[in-house]
Amino acid sequence: MRSVNYPDRYWQVNGDYVKLNPAGSAAARSASTFKLVKGLADSSCYSFATADGDYLRHRNFILRSERNDGSYLFKQDATFCPRASSYSGAVMLESVNYPGRYLRHQNFQLKLDQYQNSSLYRSDSAFRLVDGLS
Numbered sequence: 001m002r003s004v005n006y007p008d009r010y011w012q013v014n015g016d017y018v019k020l021n022p023a024g025s026a027a028a029r030s031a032s033t034f035k036l037v038k039g040l041a042d043s044s045c046y047s048f049a050t051a052d053g054d055y056l057r058h059r060n061f062i063l064r065s066e067r068n069d070g071s072y073l074f075k076q077d078a079t080f081c082p083r084a085s086s087y088s089g090a091v092m093l094e095s096v097n098y099p100g101r102y103l104r105h106q107n108f109q110l111k112l113d114q115y116q117n118s119s120l121y122r123s124d125s126a127f128r129l130v131d132g133l134s
Contacts, residue, residue, distance in 0.1 A: 001034070003105060004087045004126035011110060018056055018063040020108040036129065039079035041096050047078045058095065063103060063110035090126040
C-alpha cells in the first residue's frame with residue numbers, strides 16, 4: 001500500500017506497528033509487502049496478511065501486525081472496506097467495526113481516525129494498492 005501524499009512511502013511493519021516508511025532495502029521491501037485477502041469479518045472487504053501469517057488489525061485505533069487469535073473482535077479489527085477516494089486510482093479504507101473511521105497516517109503512524117472533511121485528512125487517508133515489493 002503506497003501513500004498518495006508521500007508516494008515514496010509504503011505501509012511497513014516496524015516492530016508490531018505499521019508505519020509509513022520508504023522501502024529502499026530488501027528487508028524494508030519485505031516488511032512492506034502484504035497479501036490482500038477477503039476480509040475476515042466481511043468477504044466484500046479486505047484483510048492484509050503478512051509473510052509470516054500475521055494480519056494487520058487495529059487495536060486502540062493503532063494499526064499493528066498480530067497473530068489471528070480467531071476471535072470475533074480480531075476478525076472485525078482486521079477488516080477494512082475500500083471506499084472511493086478523491087484521488088484517482090486510490091482508496092480509503094473504512095473500519096468494519098468503527099464505521100466512519102478510516103485508516104490514515106499521522107506522523108507516519110497508521111491509525112484509525114474519524115472522517116474529517118479536510119484536504120489533509122483526504123490525502124493522509126488515500127492509498128494505492130500496488131504490486132508486492134519483495
